[in-house]
Amino acid sequence: MSVHDTIGDFITVIRNAGAAGKEVCSYPHSKLREGVANILKEEGFVTDFRATTDDSNHKYIEIDLKYIDGTHAIVGIKRESKPGCRQYCGYREIPRVLEGLGIAILSTPKGVMDDVAARREKVGGELLCSVW
Numbered sequence: 001m002s003v004h005d006t007i008g009d010f011i012t013v014i015r016n017a018g019a020a021g022k023e024v025c026s027y028p029h030s031k032l033r034e035g036v037a038n039i040l041k042e043e044g045f046v047t048d049f050r051a052t053t054d055d056s057n058h059k060y061i062e063i064d065l066k067y068i069d070g071t072h073a074i075v076g077i078k079r080e081s082k083p084g085c086r087q088y089c090g091y092r093e094i095p096r097v098l099e100g101l102g103i104a105i106l107s108t109p110k111g112v113m114d115d116v117a118a119r120r121e122k123v124g125g126e127l128l129c130s131v132w
Contacts, residue, residue, distance in 0.1 A: 007032065008079040011129055014046075018065050018072035026052075029059035035112025036128065037061055039105050043114065045074050045131055080104070080127040090124035102132030 010027050017025035027033060029051055037049040040063075047064040054060060066073040081087040089095075089106075094115045097104050104115040108125035118124065 005079070005083050006030070007036070007128055008082065010036065011077050011079055014040075014063065014065070014074065015077050017063075018074055021067075022065060024062055024064055026060045026062045029061050032107065032112060033061055035107075036105055037063055039103070039112060039114050040074075040131065043103055043131070075132055076102075077129060077131045079129050087127045088125065089127055091119050091122050092124075094118055094124065094127070095130070097130045098132050102130060104130050 006028075010033050013025050013027050034049075034051065037046070040046045041049055045066065047066045049061055049063045052060050052062050094106065095104055096115070105128045106113055106115065106118050106125045107128055108118055108121075108123045110121060110123055112128075113121070113123070113125075
């Protein structure tokens, strides 16, 4: 079975692993997924991430999930732009997630960025997901 929305599936793996109380979750590697994991780490939603390979030389991203008093640090994570309906926005139209308490992750011509960095760089792009 092929997966058509790999970013959506990646987000679901993180959400489900946190709900199940797992320490680590993994998913096949790509530069886009690595960029999303890097932003989650910079913003403090996950402890760490690393790229690893298995026995058959396939690359994976392993994410160390973060818990605060036994509760997953990611309260909510939502896929915004979907393969059937892509959402693009200019830097002036980037939404504020929970009035600035959460972050929006965008894929821009300058790479994967959070909403604050995209506004600062004055660059828009595809709205990948919202995290709070």
